[in-house]
Amino acid sequence: MLRAIGFLGFIFLYIPLILLMAYSFNAGDRASLWVGFSTKWYFVLFENKELLKAAGISMRVAFFSATIATFLGVIAAFVLTRNKRFRGKVLIDGMVTSPLVMPEIITGFSMLILFISMQKFIGWPANRGMTTIILAHSTFCMAYVTVIIRSRLVDMDSSLEEAAQDLGAHPIFVFFQVTLPVISPAIVAGWLLAFTLSLDDAVIVQFTSGAGSTTLPAKIYSQVRQGVTPEYNALATLIIVIVGIAIITAMQIMNRTQRMHHV
């Protein structure tokens, strides 16, 4: 009985994805009417320069945003866990993680206002494009990265850092030689999550992108209005496969290191 319910739940969750992937092999030109098996839409996809350009922009934005967010997230998490007490800790703690609950539309709108005033007063960024998307994405992804890395730092046996210090290592060396390697699985996980969040965003990007910097979700969203061909199913299938492989790899890395640390 319980297994049957579980099975139904899984079907409910995955049937849309499975259908989407199946229709990418549709020979017809509609995404909802099955005609026959074909891989032609994959070839059409690779001919669509505009769509590929959008995918390229999305990848680059996601890569840089995730990297910046991870860098800042590690620093924020470290300061918030390892400094016992400083002025305004509670406030900063809350502010770092508030983008988690902030509606994206508000984040996007506030970013737009910020960029417009920055342009007016300091002349940078001159116009909206990849730079502004990356800045906006780094900001909201950093909150997620901070939460992941902070929980790992709290779990980590603090005597590891004390031991390194006790053996004569300056705190800077302790951070790079002990803390960073020990929390590296969380850093990888945080980076991957930030990458997916950025890749996924279709709302904030509406406010922060400019001409010639349309990301993939924005592009798909605008195309849907003109009717979707199975080309998009093919694109989605490729993304699902790539993301799936990335997640499985990340989970395996996490599991292996987890075993190492919990001896």
Add this chain to the structure above:
Amino acid sequence: MNATDLRPWRDPSQKPLLQIKSVTKKFSDFVAVDDVSLDIYAGELFCLLGGSGCGKSTLLRMLAGFEEATEGQILLDGEDLSGVAPHERPTNMMFQSYALFPHMSVLKNVMYGLVHGGMTKAEAETTAMEMLKLVKLEKFIKRKPHQLSGGQRQRVALARALVKKPRLLLLDEPLGALDKKLREETQFELIRIQETLGVTFVVVTHDQEEAMTLASRIGVMNDGYIEQIGEPREIYEFPKSKFVANFIGDVNLFEGEMIVDEPDRAAVLNDSVGEIAITHGVSGTLGQELTIAVRPEKLEISKKKSAKMLNSAKGVVEDIAYLGSQSVYHVRLDSGKLVKAFRANRVREAEDDLTWEDRVVVGWDGSSGVVLSQ
């Protein structure tokens, strides 16, 4: 030629290596360590013994530099350690969790401190290998910590902490995570290594047997205070307080008012035993409340009162625990008080004359009890 006395604390001309002077540590309102003064001499294996939360670990962390004393001074070789960061102190610590770096091999773990002490990689490797031989781990140098057994990990932690030849090695429950059999073997191993290297050890433990085996001297801690400092034998045979008598080994306590106070003898009136005779002088005043502490192995138990029993009481055997080398008898005295007596099982096939529900006499002579005023 006289053998040198290995007990420098008995020689007032000796200078201690470590001086702890009226050190207090407060965590906001909570006093973790309360006005502790302590001298530790070079070459000692000093044990800080106490239950959880007694402040022993906090004291150790202050020696390592992880906590700053709220008041008082810590001097190592006459130099004040306050304000000296942990990585600049000539002390090393072995952590209770071992704190081995999980991403480094055994060899890299042991080399870590040497490289940060300014050695080249080649020198550090040679030195680390020597230390790993001493702890018999030379075959495991390439393993990662998670590929070792608990005992092996313990030895890596010890090697890593010792390899820099610290002036003072601090050990936090060094044997706490090992099982009983391994712990007993490792105790003697620890003493051997300490004697080979001549490093001064300060060990924190909650295990009184471990402290008795390892220590040159023991400091018994309770509630942030040091209750008593002394050699293991001194602590066991001459406890200064009820807490120490109770904490170290088993003890039967008989309370009462002092009724005889003469230079060479005294007596205390107790509900269970009656007049307890003491065959030496006691510093106290008539009418003072005193406690007589008698160790179970010093309490004789038999069916008839023997001549040696200057003090005795009648009772019934309520419980017997056969432990192999000895048996423990729980005797309910007629007053209702329960006492414990040990008897060595010297004969293999003794028809044991004492059994459950037997009426017996327990007693001791006039010098086996310890008179405690607090």
